[in-house]
Amino acid sequence: MGAGNPTYQDVVTIDLGVLITAAKDWDDMAHTFDDLGRLYGTKVESIANDGSWAGVSRGVAYTRFTGTRKQFTDAHTEAHAIASLLRSAHERFAQLIGHVKNLVEQAVKDEMTVNGSGEAVYDFRKITPLRHDPDYPKYVTQAKDAEAAWTKKIKDAVRAVDDEDQVVSRALREAAGVGGFLEQMLENLGQGQDFNGAAVGDLTTYEKEVKKEEAEQRAEAERKKKHDGTVKAICHGIVKDFRSLTGSPVLIWAVSSLER
Structure with missing residues (x-):
């Protein structure tokens, strides 16, 4: 959801539709890699296997062609996994953000106003006419307790979105084969990693790793x-x-x- 922890405003205003759009783009990319891989196998890799080519050069070419074909296969696996992760992320975020908004609606029904920081605020003017009532201090305390309770529920719900954001971020980085600082430096030097043929498109797998x-x-x-x-x-x-x-x-x- 961007740099830093998502705020209440981030959570209630985020457009989750971009995740579905991105997932479709990655699916299209996966299909493209699959088509290119099959075409490469038919038009290029097959040359080293059809028996018309012999000698040392054929062995070298076979190794190179096979490696390139594997890159297409791995690219398809990676793209497909990322598409799956994005769809799962959309589903989870929709549920968690829906919970945040539902809590806000409940707080409003409880005569609260939720400000831009996700804090429940009661309008104490509503009980001003009762200021001469012997129980007025109790009414004030009850209103403040209600403010604190709703604020905690909303902030806990926002924190749950942040926790999920950490899982999704971890999953996408690992599926894409994004390494640490050293690996990224090597990639900038043209010695980066290949496509991730072991990419997993299941968020639960990464969630277990994060929790561990x-x-x-x-x-x-x-x-x-x-x-x-x-x-x-x-x-x-x-x-x-x-x-x-x-x-x-x-x-x-x-x-x-x-x-x-």
Whole structure:
């Protein structure tokens, strides 16, 4: 959906039709590669296999022709996978964005206004006539709680769109064989990767990979937090013991720096 995390405005104004258009273009490209591959096999590759050509040059040509034919096959696989991913992305985004819009409609029915940041806002003027009512503070609190609750639901729904955006981005990059910084540098030098003949057009495959990586990152963060806490506790114990053994302010300050 573009650079950075999608905002509420991005989510409710995005035109998902471009995904369907792009999917059709990639399907057309896949068919074109398939046609070209078959034509190449019939008109070019067959020359090295029809028995009229012999010798070392025939072997070299056969290897080169076969490699080129495989490129057409791999290009067809990659294009077809990307088309499939784009269609699946359209379906998922339509559901998730529909949920966001549905929440907004429900919030409006609950007398809220949703601003451009996706925040639910209540018009407190509606309860101004009740300001002399003994329960007025309770009405204000209830309205504020409702604001917070609707805002959280909407922001959580927007975050779900962002999570899906990460999965789709990962899927498209991998299906297209887009590598890391080094691979992209080599591609700029004319030594990039070939078409991805192993491209998969199933978003679920990439979703599992993303979730696995996120789980590993959370586990690593938790291990680091636990380790840092243990080290801090040990240092605190050392400082405490040292303070009981010496009265030197300088030494106490030096050892206390271990806790920082």
